Amino acid sequence: MAETFYCAYCSQPNVLFVDPSAGRLQSYVEDCQVCCRPNVLTITWDEAQETYWIESMPESDWS
Numbered sequence: 001m002a003e004t005f006y007c008a009y010c011s012q013p014n015v016l017f018v019d020p021s022a023g024r025l026q027s028y029v030e031d032c033q034v035c036c037r038p039n040v041l042t043i044t045w046d047e048a049q050e051t052y053w054i055e056s057m058p059e060s061d062w063s
Contacts, residue, residue: 005054006034008039008061018043018052029059 001018012034018026026043038059046053 001052003043005030005039005041005056007035007037008056008058009037010035014039016041016054020045022044026036 010054024045039056
């Protein structure tokens with residue numbers, strides 16, 4: 001399922017493919033396709049909207 005997130009560093013849109021079999025809540029690091037910096041993505045399935053909600057934060061802020 002193709003979804004878009006905005007880079008936490010350069011704010012550019014990035015397309016990624018979410019794997020629905022990985023569950024309703026997912027978290028992993030994805031490099032920006034524009035600036036190549038690492039973004040920690042938290043991906044949540046929004047059942048009401050039938051779409052994924054993607055939050056991006058800089059890897060340096062993640063603990």
